Amino acid sequence: MAKGTLVIISxxxxxxxxxxxxxxxxxxxxxxxxxxxxxxxxxxxxxxGKHYFFLEKEEFKRKISRxxxxxxxxxxxxxxxxxxxxxxxxxxxxxxxxxxxxxxxxMAIRRKIPGSILVFVAxxxxxxxxxxxxxxxxxxxxxxxxxxxSKSELGAAKNYDYFVINDDLEKAVHQIDCIITAEALRVExxxxxxxxxx
Amino acid sequence: MAKGTLVIISxxxxxxxxxxxxxxxxxxxxxxxxxxxxxxxxxxxxxxGKHYFFLEKEEFKRKISRxxxxxxxxxxxxxxxxxxxxxxxxxxxxxxxxxxxxxxxxMAIRRKIPGSILVFVAxxxxxxxxxxxxxxxxxxxxxxxxxxxSKSELGAAKNYDYFVINDDLEKAVHQIDCIITAEALRVExxxxxxxxxx
Numbered sequence: 001m002a003k004g005t006l007v008i009i010s011x012x013x014x015x016x017x018x019x020x021x022x023x024x025x026x027x028x029x030x031x032x033x034x035x036x037x038x039x040x041x042x043x044x045x046x047x048x049g050k051h052y053f054f055l056e057k058e059e060f061k062r063k064i065s066r067x068x069x070x071x072x073x074x075x076x077x078x079x080x081x082x083x084x085x086x087x088x089x090x091x092x093x094x095x096x097x098x099x100x101x102x103x104x105x106x107m108a109i110r111r112k113i114p115g116s117i118l119v120f121v122a123x124x125x126x127x128x129x130x131x132x133x134x135x136x137x138x139x140x141x142x143x144x145x146x147x148x149x150s151k152s153e154l155g156a157a158k159n160y161d162y163f164v165i166n167d168d169l170e171k172a173v174h175q176i177d178c179i180i181t182a183e184a185l186r187v188e189x190x191x192x193x194x195x196x197x198x
Numbered sequence: 199m200a201k202g203t204l205v206i207i208s209x210x211x212x213x214x215x216x217x218x219x220x221x222x223x224x225x226x227x228x229x230x231x232x233x234x235x236x237x238x239x240x241x242x243x244x245x246x247g248k249h250y251f252f253l254e255k256e257e258f259k260r261k262i263s264r265x266x267x268x269x270x271x272x273x274x275x276x277x278x279x280x281x282x283x284x285x286x287x288x289x290x291x292x293x294x295x296x297x298x299x300x301x302x303x304x305m306a307i308r309r310k311i312p313g314s315i316l317v318f319v320a321x322x323x324x325x326x327x328x329x330x331x332x333x334x335x336x337x338x339x340x341x342x343x344x345x346x347x348s349k350s351e352l353g354a355a356k357n358y359d360y361f362v363i364n365d366d367l368e369k370a371v372h373q374i375d376c377i378i379t380a381e382a383l384r385v386e387x388x389x390x391x392x393x394x395x396x
Contacts, residue, residue, distance in 0.1 A: 120385070161382060161384065163383060163384075163385045164383055178376035178377075178383075182373075185362055185377060186359060
């Protein structure tokens with residue numbers, strides 16, 4: 001059995017990343033979601049153990065000291081970390097793992113797991129991004145901060161493998177679904193025993 | 199507009215390559231078929247200008263001398279060649295081009311067009327391959343010759359980008375469809391103007 005692939009998705013805040021991830025997970029039975037740890041407070045509707053593991057700062061630091069994170073960082077004054085063991089065991093079992101993470105995190109993980117694939121999801125335009133955040137009633141100083149981040153994040157897209165524009169949700173989901181299917185068919189990901197068996 | 203991609207498909211004889219190509223062309227409006235030239239005789243059901251351009255040896259040689267082929271070769275005592283102009287104009291217009299060709303041809307074209315993608319389609323097993331050729335009533339000395347070729351072709355799969363097993367026709371078609379979709383989303387295939395526009 002071939003090993004599963006780690007699929008990393010980055011998108012400027014408000015691009016629809018969470019919805020895309022949820023739909024992808026509904027579509028593919030061979031896909032698992034890597035739940036990140038964070039010390040930030042849950043947004044309305046976010047649940048511990050589903051969207052994030054919401055941890056106290058002390059607990060987060062304990063995990064750092066035990067080397068339990070593949071990468072961790074401080075963003076907007078909060079800690080974020082990617083648990084190592086889940087990704088390792090799920091891909092070993094042949095499942096693909098979906099990980100939503102910012103640009104810096106994506107680059108850090110690519111250095112640790114070179115075979116991971118990086119997908120950048122962009123909004124149709126920065127204006128659309130602002131509208132979505134406003135509709136979500138994000139605080140205006142948050143919006144300004146995130147808009148600045150988004151502009152610099154878009155520049156980072158050139159370091160990714162794939163670039164998907166979310167101008168149509170179903171289309172974007174289909175495209176990422178295809179990327180996962182296609183990557184699994186890459187010759188270098190298929191074990192030589194698979195090739196010899198035919 | 200991004201340039202289209204040249205998608206090269208190789209498969210041991212009898213793997214179902216023609217059916218796969220036909221179904222792919224029916225599925226994707228952005229896909230064109232590169233019709234090869236050959237001096238071999240048409241098989242039952244094969245039509246000039248659809249499956250191949252069936253040419254006299256003299257005409258074929260004239261085209262060689264005019265540099266009209268991206269590559270050409272002699273296989274089983276017949277000439278085969280890939281017309282250059284169609285691929286160049288279709289991909290320039292933003293369409294993807296599907297080209298069914300043997301392993302040697304695929305390698306020759308990759309050298310000429312490094313951005314082309316190579317898909318190897320394999321039968322579930324060599325035994326299945328023999329059965330399909332027998333069912334198609336190929337002459338037995340042809341079958342023996344092709345079986346030997348197929349074995350060596352399978353070894354060449356490691357030089358391809360993607361490896362698809364045709365154990366289920368619809369699944370194989372879907373997989374190649376996904377490969378084409380995914381490749382068009384690769385960052386290096388998207389023009390920098392596309393990235394700047396978001």
